[in-house]
Amino acid sequence: MNFKTYIEATGKRAVQLAMIADQVSKDSGVTIAVAPQFTDLKSVTEAVEIPVFGQHIDPIKPGAYTGHILAEAVKAAGASGTLLNHSERRIKISEIEEALSLARVSDLATLVCTDTPGVSAAVASLNPDMIAIEPPDLIGTGVAVSKARPELITNAIKRIRSVNNSVDILCGAGVSTAEDVGKALELGTQGVLVSSSVVKGPNPGQLLENMTDEILRSK
């Protein structure tokens, strides 16, 4: 679950939201990871046991890089992984490779966001731990993956599998209901990346429960 820079997931509210996810994960047995802002990483990792991810790291080693995000610092704050190349924070292909390498050195799991089937295959050839496919047609348009053309996801999966058999694939857009989660799994993904529907919704705990129920049903 990506906290983005929503005010509903900033500071104390980031810790509260992470604790809700922690509880749902423990109750259901379904893995839920949270990705709060950098400033909240330490408070969140101290409050929960589920995996905590950074939202980005820069392709830099320790040094004179004021205002940048160092893999070692994300790790020192207790995170166990990081997002990379989110549609709101795209980086260059050489930077993705360098950041993947730096994340591995700091023992951070990596989840790289992609958009089209071609870009998904390109990223898959760099061997990240996870890929979250965010088809442009599904991002922020309110179009549910359960109702949109399923080939947007299945084509990307096919292209990824042609170069990489082991990477975990998530559906990263068009998921806002339990029904969408079920559809994403049915299409062949191993999970989903959610954000505003939970973070800004009226009852994050209830929605997460509905989603984990759907995941258990789908297995």
Place this chain on the structure above:
Amino acid sequence: MNFKTYIEATGKRAVQLAMIADQVSKDSGVTIAVAPQFTDLKSVTEAVEIPVFGQHIDPIKPGAYTGHILAEAVKAAGASGTLLNHSERRIKISEIEEALSLARVSDLATLVCTDTPGVSAAVASLNPDMIAIEPPDLIGTGVAVSKARPELITNAIKRIRSVNNSVDILCGAGVSTAEDVGKALELGTQGVLVSSSVVKGPNPGQLLENMTDEILRSK
């Protein structure tokens, strides 16, 4: 004191370094602010009483900005100010103005870095709280401001004062010894911005003491 992304100032070592600065500041009565990485902001603000600054904020309001730095989040982590436009993290002029406005809304003091006299004057017209002049000839070249041509600083001060009488002016490059601090004050600045000389030096506490002694002597 800018911690940059030096490994000597990451995680627990960021807290230790901030505590040293805190002690020197209390002993000397001289104001010292520290600017750790975002991931260390909360731990540092909980450990010290001196002002803590972020190293950067993005010109964004709460929302869908994965991997970005929100003024409200920096404030929620306990910081009382932020650097902006550091030579290692330059932003556009419209972004500086927007970030200054957002910082004010979040009650964060602002320190904007500049390089030439012209850019210093341009930034001064946007009314930040502080400006740190980093003449390109002095950045990372090991050239001490005490030995370089003093007009690099005095010209910038003159241009700044032609448009802004109240902004505090710091010397942001070429400062690595107590002698450099004295020279910077003599040239008409109100303080200095230091980094590697202290952070990566053999004895940060001793160097900070020497610098604050020099500041007290200069008054």
Place this chain on the structure above:
Amino acid sequence: MNFKTYIEATGKRAVQLAMIADQVSKDSGVTIAVAPQFTDLKSVTEAVEIPVFGQHIDPIKPGAYTGHILAEAVKAAGASGTLLNHSERRIKISEIEEALSLARVSDLATLVCTDTPGVSAAVASLNPDMIAIEPPDLIGTGVAVSKARPELITNAIKRIRSVNNSVDILCGAGVSTAEDVGKALELGTQGVLVSSSVVKGPNPGQLLENMTDEILRSK
């Protein structure tokens, strides 16, 4: 007149459009400059006598900068000036200063675009030849400067004049009719920066004539 990357102003159509502007300028005696794409600069400068501007230059000297825009190359193509920091091609404040310096060396006139009063004053302190104010409320919203709150322009002019008495000031947004041109001049600007209304309009020559008539009337 900014040709942007409109297909109606690309290749041969760039030359045709520039020739229309050339004719209207000669007939009316009103100065009209055109800013075609880099690839069309040479053909356009060979076809017309009015001033031809580049749309941007990079803050670089001759050297290893593949894919960048060199001031000397823009000059060699026959241009007499360049736009800088257009809202669609923002650059950093240090880059604006460096580009202004490089343009002067290559004897290119400079027109820097700005948005708010604060940014306009900041840029004015760098002494460009011209500033085009593009208030965010007027850009691409179809709001005519003649109908919008006039203080958007007058406040920017006031801030610019507080630091710079000689720079020419243009109104760079919300101008699509002769009436808008008249209003812009009335507010205290020395001219306007137009684009889509002429480039993509049904009759560029007629609209330019109406605008130059209005300028002559306003004098």
Place this chain on the structure above:
Amino acid sequence: MNFKTYIEATGKRAVQLAMIADQVSKDSGVTIAVAPQFTDLKSVTEAVEIPVFGQHIDPIKPGAYTGHILAEAVKAAGASGTLLNHSERRIKISEIEEALSLARVSDLATLVCTDTPGVSAAVASLNPDMIAIEPPDLIGTGVAVSKARPELITNAIKRIRSVNNSVDILCGAGVSTAEDVGKALELGTQGVLVSSSVVKGPNPGQLLENMTDEILRSK
């Protein structure tokens, strides 16, 4: 041959240099393409018969993109192809895919630069016409590919061929003599991408002749 923004390959000197390459190509029967600056594209394409490439295109369609490079405009200037993602002009992976698609629509051949084996494979999965491998260890360090560790190139070729059998592969760094050209072909590349050694050398025509001789010998 990449003209970069060298002053020796700007304006009239770009045309002269292209004419030298044109003559060597005709005399030897070896294909040589030239990539001058955008402002020189039209003059160069009018003066020579060899393929002329742009140095970059932006991932944009015709529209409001002041200061950007439109595929249609590069084509209209007579170019038959474009470089993409040069080490001096890196773009994001999604932008590479979009630019490749736009280049195809405008009937421009594509040559994408890459650095490591991983990035080379990633780009290869996007199906450009050509890839130029620029191993970081060979870029601008004066290290000849003929003397450096050959696995820098052969590993990249192996990774590329694992996902793409048809793309042409060029050696894009460490090539400044005829001997380097021979070594590059021997390692399994189909050609080379040269720049400063020819552009800034004392006798471009002679060096190009030596290089084409070496290519003919290697066949």
